[in-house]
Amino acid sequence: MILGVGIDLAEISRIEHACEKEHFRKRIFSESENARIDERGWETAAGIFAAKEAVAKALGTGFRGFGPDSIEILTDEVGKPECHLYKGALEQMQKMGAARLHISITHTGDMAAAVAILEADA
Template identity: 45%
Template sequence: MIFGVGVDIVEIRRIKEAIEKHNTFIDRIFSKNEIEYLKNRNLRPEFVAGRFAAKEAVVKSLGSGFRGFDFKDIEIDRTASGRPTVVLKGKAKLMANKYGNYKIHLSISHGVDNAIAYAIMEVDKIEDSDCKDI
């Protein structure tokens, strides 16, 4: 059952500026695995922006915002064929686990100016208290 949907769009220019102005930006937002992936792509801003948008989209699909966890608790990985995947860690994983088995579907894309990500979270169970907005 679909629990949440999240989408985020990021201006690549703004991510490029953040990388250039704040030498800690990459380390604050991304895990070691993500940084390795991004460095293999020469920290190209469109790839960084896509991964950043993906984390934001995942948070929106969780329905929580960044309450009680941070960017590094959401890791964007990929399969051998290149399909993006989500690995939740720490408090983000604990939050998702309360719904039983879960799966997060993710799509990332970018153009010249923007990067976009779309996330759908599926869960086994939804408690009535989780549906108070419905």
């Protein structure tokens, strides 16, 4: 059963500009995410940003009760995005009774998009 759905768009050039401020990068992205951004570029930063926003929306709270540092977007060995929740975000997912969180990220031109789906056991 689906408990929550979130979607977000992010302009790659806008995220690139924001990332010029070290404070923004440290506040929004984890060390692992920043390493991946340095390796893969600004479209990756925008995709991660959009995914964090989509997850916050799927949780039904936005970023109330937790910040972007409570959501980490990594990839598995074949490049599939994986979401790891911590602190308030994890507490909200557990409170909702969700068992799984699915995310998908894409980008084209100057836009990145992400969708997040929270699922409970049937």
